Amino acid sequence: MKINAKVAQTYPALKELVELYSSRKEKSVFWEDKVHGELNIVDALPNKLIWEFQVEEKHCNQLGNIHGGCVATIIDICSSFAILTYEGKGGWSLVGVSTELAVSYMSGIAAGQTCRLECDVQRVGKSLANIYTKVYNEDAKDYPYLYQSAIQYKERGEKNKLWQEQVANELSLIDAEPNKIIWEFEVKDKHCNILKNIHGGCVATVIDVCSSFAILTGKGKHHWKFVGVSTGLSVQYFIGMKAGQIARIECEAQQVGKNLGSVYARIYNKEDNRLCYSSTHGKYRIDARL
Numbered sequence: 001m002k003i004n005a006k007v008a009q010t011y012p013a014l015k016e017l018v019e020l021y022s023s024r025k026e027k028s029v030f031w032e033d034k035v036h037g038e039l040n041i042v043d044a045l046p047n048k049l050i051w052e053f054q055v056e057e058k059h060c061n062q063l064g065n066i067h068g069g070c071v072a073t074i075i076d077i078c079s080s081f082a083i084l085t086y087e088g089k090g091g092w093s094l095v096g097v098s099t100e101l102a103v104s105y106m107s108g109i110a111a112g113q114t115c116r117l118e119c120d121v122q123r124v125g126k127s128l129a130n131i132y133t134k135v136y137n138e139d140a141k142d143y144p145y146l147y148q149s150a151i152q153y154k155e156r157g158e159k160n161k162l163w164q165e166q167v168a169n170e171l172s173l174i175d176a177e178p179n180k181i182i183w184e185f186e187v188k189d190k191h192c193n194i195l196k197n198i199h200g201g202c203v204a205t206v207i208d209v210c211s212s213f214a215i216l217t218g219k220g221k222h223h224w225k226f227v228g229v230s231t232g233l234s235v236q237y238f239i240g241m242k243a244g245q246i247a248r249i250e251c252e253a254q255q256v257g258k259n260l261g262s263v264y265a266r267i268y269n270k271e272d273n274r275l276c277y278s279s280t281h282g283k284y285r286i287d288a289r290l
Helices: 005-010 012-022 068-085 148-159 200-217
Strands: 039-045 048-054 100-104 114-124 129-137 171-177 180-186 229-237 246-256 260-269 274-284
Touching: 005 012, 005 039, 012 039, 012 068, 039 068, 048 068, 068 100, 068 114, 068 129, 068 200, 068 229, 100 200, 171 200, 180 200, 200 229, 200 246, 200 260, 200 274
Parallel strands: none
Antiparallel strands: 039 048, 048 114, 100 229, 114 129, 171 180, 180 246, 229 274, 246 260, 260 274
């Protein structure tokens, strides 16, 4: 993680946080370490922070575009840092924890391209804050057809380290019925943040993967051959989960239409059956393009 010299001088709290992340450069300890090496703070204004992020193969899905869970992860990190640019009354000394993260997916960004994140702090209260973030493709003029790489869909999955593999080994599909699928996920240290709870971006990644599979259990008129791509992902965070705990993910396909699908997911702590996270995930069908 890097920071512009001028920004570091203006916002010393940002500089300190960047230095903390950079100190872990040689070892991946927490979930955010999977992306911070490619993040760069390029500018900052009162209540606004601008980043650049270099998309690499490890951040992508089998279509060669940045994975939805990875997008949620970098937005979680970048928008959290933006809190430290707030110059109104009652500024925070720490970035806090997430209560909700809603992401809308409009167009993919491929490996090798650079995205720019603009994080606007809309409100900072005594206990709650809100940040609006926009992610742009800096190389949009060169962006290839969204499904150009789909011809090598299977080959890419076999040869490359994809983003979803960060959680795949800890996922177990334990039950399925019409319009519903149930998973279990073992939380490990590598999935957690500095507070030792599962990182918000990791939660979004797990939900993205698990709820996508639920599309294939749809028993209505339309049957998809593939899980599609995301159009929107909204996650609500209630209670954190720690390394060593088991999450039960229940995903219900609420709508599977000709081109659009919607899945509602809930994550429970298996130990005490407490609801920890919930989500609504929008999907777009790509069967005809593969």
